[in-house]
Each structure stands twice: as structure tokens, then as C-alpha cells.
Amino acid sequence: MAGASSSPPLTRPSVEAAHEAIKEHIHCTPVVTSQTLNDLASRPQSPTALLGTVFEGQTPASPRIHLFFKCENCQRIGAFKSRGAFHALSRLTKEQLARGVVTHSSGNHAQALALAAQTQGVKAFIVMPTISTPSKIAATKGYGAEIIFSGSTSQEREAMVEDVIERTGALLIPPYDHPNIILGQGTMALELERQVLELIDGDPSLSVRRKDSTHTDGGPTSNGASNTRVGSSLAQRSGRLDAVIAPLGGGGMLAGIATALSGTGTKVFGAEPSFQGADDGRRGLAANQRVTTVKTSTIADGLRTPVGEINWTVISDKSKVHGVFAVTEEQILSAMKLVIERMKVFVEPSAVVGLAVCLYNEEFRKIVEEEGGEEGWDVGVVLSGGNTTLEAISRMFATEDKEAERAEGKIGEKGERIAENVAG
């Protein structure tokens, strides 16, 4: 990997340094909470929801979950990818920058790299398949990048990238498989930690652990310094998130968060779609071997890639990532509907897999029930991006049409038609 040898180690201090380097260029995205979603997550699933799963016939888990949503859909370019792109560029020398940067992506990484390059006054070459949607091509061009079209196989795209590098000397900035990308994405965890503490300070009822009883040693008559001390000791004791769950595709974000939170006591989990084997991370952990190729058309289109090599070293480290769980296409759509309609926050399908795990993955819910006990868990959930369109939503949620087609036998297995609709 280009430049990997000059990258800092994958540690929390490196993530802190990355945050210092990029914070003037990125948004500190909002953290929001929802009583409705807390209630839904803390209600046992119906026994019928468990039919056909290994949990069929068992009493549904009854975890208590309070959710804190990190809204990376409000990040620049509409997704967390800006963090990694700005950080990768911040690590380059002037000489390297002068040669420009290149990547192949038709998604959020393309726009993120184009924006970061434009901000630094650097040339960006983006290799995109000819069949990319016009809106994504236009958005990437809008940030001043030069688009180079290729065929749609990975061989064709990589050959075109090689060609650009040979011709221009541009440096490859990969979408996820690089320490600087991992460290950049991890910066969201530092913000999330601090924002959750502030939120709970302002309204203790947001946490599963109300702080009322601990206020005896520092009432409103104490001076400022004493209050501050109480505040910070509280923070360490009860303001810390019990868990953070993030979508897992190539693994830049999950490895970054796990690096940032390593040793803090907050457990880190990954979430994947299960459709057509998109849960390569989960399967890899089970087999103790990274899955290197995935072919899936899950609606969570940001999560169709296999976990990267460097990312895998973090994600397969049990002291850093505590588990990866998968959800179905229907569960993703259902979580997406809740976030958009109830919270009024517009997200893309890939963004909600973490919430879908909290709501519908019985294995995860049993862990929260057992480990959280009556008190429960405060869980940070990353909403990773919001780059979809109302037309794409139309294809996902035109249920009346779909139900009619299902009745006519045009839809076979569950989910198949959904992916087809989205790809179309």
C-alpha cells in the first residue's frame, strides 16, 4: 500500500493526532437520541419474529438499550468518508501532494477524496465505471475531480488506476485498506465519546444509568472547580458508552473506532447485511480467516466489499472488536423506515445496519441482556451516511407494487427483488 510504511501506529494517540489534523476541515456531526427508538430497542421481539432462526421457541431477549446516534450522514459530502480522505492527504509531503491523488470508487470515497483534494489545491483523478449513476459522476465532478471512466470489473478499474499512476505520478489513496484511512475514520469515536458525556450531563435520563444518587458529594453550592472534578469522575464511572456499533464493509470505520476506543472499556461491534454472503466479516471471524471476495447486491451498497487486509488485523483482534452481527434486507429497510420517519433523519441503507442489529439481532440482544443486566447498556450507533435519492427510496419502498407482484409470483425469495429494484 502506497505510503503505508510512513503511517503512524494504530493506537488511540494516533487517532487523537488525526483528529487534530483534520478537525478544521470536517464537521463535528450531531449526536441525537430518540425515546421512541429506545423504547423499541428495549422491548422484546415477538416470538414469531424468531421463527425459523436458532432462537425459535426461546423466550425473546429483554435487553434495556439507550441509543446515541452519531449522524455522519451530516458529515461533509454526506458520509464519514471525508474523515479518512482529509487525514490521508494531511500525511502527504508537499512533493507527494504536487503529483496529485487517484482512487477508484463510484461512491462516497470518490466524493470525499475529491473534496479533500480540492480543499488542499491538489489534483484528484477518480476512476469510475462507465455505468456509474449520472448524479454520482456529477457530484464528484462538482468537487473539481477529473473523472476517468473504466469498465466495471475490478481488473478493468485497477488497470486504469495503474495507467493514471504511470501517466501522472499520482498517489493511490485506497478507500479503506490503509492505516491513515483507518485513523481518520476513527476520529468520529472521539467526538461521540465527548458528545455523549455532554448530553448525559445536560439530561441524565438519556443514560441507562441516571446519575441522581451521585450528586450528593457536589451540590449546586460547590464552587466551579469542585463541580468540574465531580463531573469528570462521573464521566469515567457512568458516562462512558457501554458499546459502539458501526457498519462493516471494507472495515475502515470499524477498525478506526476500535483503535480509538481500545482500552477504554467501551465494547466495539460491527454490523453487516447477511444477503448473498455480504456478512464476510462475521463469516471470517467464525472461520478464523479473512474472506477475500464477496459478490452481493445487498441494498446496503456501501457494505458490498470484503474486509481489507490491514483492517482485518484490527477487526480480528478480540480485545478490540467484540463481535460482528448480520441482519436481513427486510430488517435494514425496517430500521431505515424508523430512522427516517420517526427521527426525521435521512439516511442511506448502509447507515442503519447497526441499529438493525440492536433491534432485530437476537444474538446481540441476548448479549446486552446478559452483560447489561437490569441496568442495560448505553449504545453508540453510527449512522454512516445519507447519500441516497428519493427515486432510489421509491424503488425500495414501493411496497404496494411489490406486494402485488409477490401475489403474482414475480418475487421469489425474500429480498431478491429488493436488490434487483435498487440495482435497476
Add this chain to the structure above:
Amino acid sequence: MAGASSSPPLTRPSVEAAHEAIKEHIHCTPVVTSQTLNDLASRPQSPTALLGTVFEGQTPASPRIHLFFKCENCQRIGAFKSRGAFHALSRLTKEQLARGVVTHSSGNHAQALALAAQTQGVKAFIVMPTISTPSKIAATKGYGAEIIFSGSTSQEREAMVEDVIERTGALLIPPYDHPNIILGQGTMALELERQVLELIDGDPSLSVRRKDSTHTDGGPTSNGASNTRVGSSLAQRSGRLDAVIAPLGGGGMLAGIATALSGTGTKVFGAEPSFQGADDGRRGLAANQRVTTVKTSTIADGLRTPVGEINWTVISDKSKVHGVFAVTEEQILSAMKLVIERMKVFVEPSAVVGLAVCLYNEEFRKIVEEEGGEEGWDVGVVLSGGNTTLEAISRMFATEDKEAERAEGKIGEKGERIAENVAG
């Protein structure tokens, strides 16, 4: 109108008192800004956009507009209506409350009244047409209201309300035509004013008038008190919004905002759909007479009602409301797409008519160009609610299907099919 005689006068102090009365029950909803939307609003329309209008052939207006969005879609029950409902109840005596409240509505007012009644431990009877969508019935029931079904004509609904009043002694809380409702809705304007000042204080570039030059008399070395004074004199001089624009249906919100901002120097405007005569407010002002009946199936379903009687007394007062402008169904959909896809904020069609006027109504844009001059205008835009579903969105934005149908001649006049889709 029940209880109208005991209502406070329609003045700013009455709105301030209303805010005191309800603020513990409502959310102070966020105010957000968007550079992308500012850029779009400040770019002249293309000459082709003016074809077929009275502005055809003229140079498109070139106003400078900075937008401040008041997100009432994040209000309790998902729309501003909670404000009026909580205020109306706060004005009732214990004896009146004990008899319960009643209204007829299948929309946001039903849920708002149900929530306010539940909060006060009061019985709410909601008369709804039998044909109401199940999700709305369920949501209203969810707040503990008793649903009473009626036929769908206004005569049938009103007869059923009379029946409930006779049977239970419940008090009618109308959706908009009442001073207490008007005063309640007006409270959002007080929050908006304060929030915009705070935002501009934190980042002067948000305003069309940067404050940089005025900082000379109170630098960072001044003491706190002096800084505060400078801050507040600045606020009066350059932090005040030039205009606020809000959707106009029955007129509770617009009359409330106009009441709150009367005499402040901020101009207040209304926005309506033009489809099938839904612009009854605009037409009434032109004819100097309130339009009392409207029959339209505009997608902005919250704005299908004529302006109420009491509301009209405020809205027709030129010192309070400075104009009402209308937009087409296509312009509403286009504004909705921008708010959802670019700002990631989920809104219902009625919510975006104010933004649509800023972007597409050439008459309004010429006013901003002339009155705002090179400096431009800071404009507050109310996003009134977010109660729609992804299925409804699917029907509005299934463009591929619609385009195909249009090619086949199945869609006649522009817009007609859209309304049909949504109603269906």
C-alpha cells in the same frame, strides 16, 4: 368559537406569555443552515424556468438569500401543531379540562391535541373520517385519544363533533381558527429569532451581513460585561432576520408568526400551493376578500383548507403580513428533494412551500433583489412538519414509472397525476 372571548389579545406579549406557558411541554426545535441551499437560492433562475410566466423574457432576478430553517418537523408529534394544542389547553380552567376536549382532524392537529390532553390527564375525543389512513388512526390512538369515526364530508364530521359535545360536554379545540391556537403557533417565531442571533454570533458568515467591521469596539481583551453589551447592540442592528416565510393553510402558524414579529422590522410572508386553487390566501388578498371554500388535492395536504376567519384578520393586515406567494406541485417536489437529499432532513410536502417560494417564485425573488440590494436578506424558513411515510414518498417520486406513463399519454396536465398518486 368556544372560549374565544376569554383569549388574550393577538399581540407579541401574548405570544411571549404563551411561550412561557408551553415551553416545558414542547421542544425548542433546531435551526439549521445549508451553504448548498444558500447558493441555490442566490443563483438566478434559468430564463427557461420563466417561460409561460408573466416574467418570460425578463432578466431573472438575482437576489442574495441566506436561509435559516426552523425544523418543526422535529417538534413533538412531528409538526408545529403541538404548540397550539398545548397552549389552548393551558388556557382552560380545571372545570373545563375535566369535561375533556374534542376536535375533528385526520392530520397533525389530531395527534397534537391527543398528546396535549394525555399530558394534562384530560380526555380527548378525535372525530376522524372512516377512510383515514390506519397509521394516522394508530398514532392518534397511541396518545390515548378516543377515536370517533364519521363520514368524510365536513357536514358529517361537524355533526359528529356536535354529537360528542352534547353527549360529553367536551370543549371544541379547533385546528387553527382560534386566538389561543394562533398565539401557540406564534411561539416558534420567538425561538427562531433568538436561535438565529446565537448562530450568527457563533459564525457571522451565516448572515448576509458579516459583523467583522463592528468588532473594533469590543475586542477579546474587553471584560465580559462590555462584550455582552456589544453583542446585544449588534443583535439589534444586524442579527435581526429580514424576513420569515411560513406555509399558509388555515393560517394558525402564519397569523401567529406575524403576531409575534409585528413591529420588529422582520417582514412576514406566507407560502401556498397553487394547484387547483389551493392559493386561497393569495387570491383572497388580491380580491380583498377571504376565500371561504377550497377544493384541492395538492400534495401539500396540510394546506388544503381555506384561511380561517380570525386568522384572516391578521393575514389581511398589511402591516403584519407582507405578501403571500404560490408555487406549483413540481416546485414543491423539487424543494422537498433538496431538503431531504442535501440537508438530510425529512419533511412532508407542506413543509417546503416556503423554501419553494424562495427558490422558484420570481415575484418574491424580485422583492428580495430590490429590497435587499447587494447585501441581500437573511430569511427564516419554517419547515412545518415531517409526518409522511416512505411509501407516500414512493408514490411521489417514482419518476421513472411516471415518465414512462407520460410517454404513453397516461398523464395529462402537469401535476394532475402527482396528486392522484398521493391520494391513491
